[in-house]
Amino acid sequence: MRKAVARMAITIKRVYEAPAESDGYRILVDRLWPRGISEDTAHVDLWLRRVAPTDELRSWYGHEVEKWPGFRERYEKELAGHAELLDLIGDIERHRKTVTFLFGAKDEEHNEANVLLDVLERRAAERT
Secondary structure (H helix, E strand, C coil), X not given: CEEEECCEEEEEEECCCCCCHHHCEEEECCCCCCCCCCHHHHCCCEECHHHCCCHXXXXXXXXXXXXXXXXXXXXXXXXXXXXXXXXXXXXXXXXXXXXXXXXXXXXCCCCHHHHHHHHHHHHHHHHC
């Protein structure tokens, strides 16, 4: 999945998918390192643990799709306290055109990377 935030393209993909040159700057947005994958295989440029859902929220959600709306709302509240995230994306934007958010969940629709991207899109729109 590829979306544009400001002048930068953000791609979201599972960390288990093969890295591609088109991924650009690869950012892991999970709190825990994905099982069964080495740092060399993952090709992660930055691991943003601090913006991943808290352990409490992650445990509550448990990847139960029926809890998705509640997870999304709670995670967005957690992200509201991470003003430095937009600054970081701005720094990356100045140096590279593409960023890929990596996540480990099996569900490609219901995961923190999608929520994070939506929040960034809103913040970018507010800046312009």
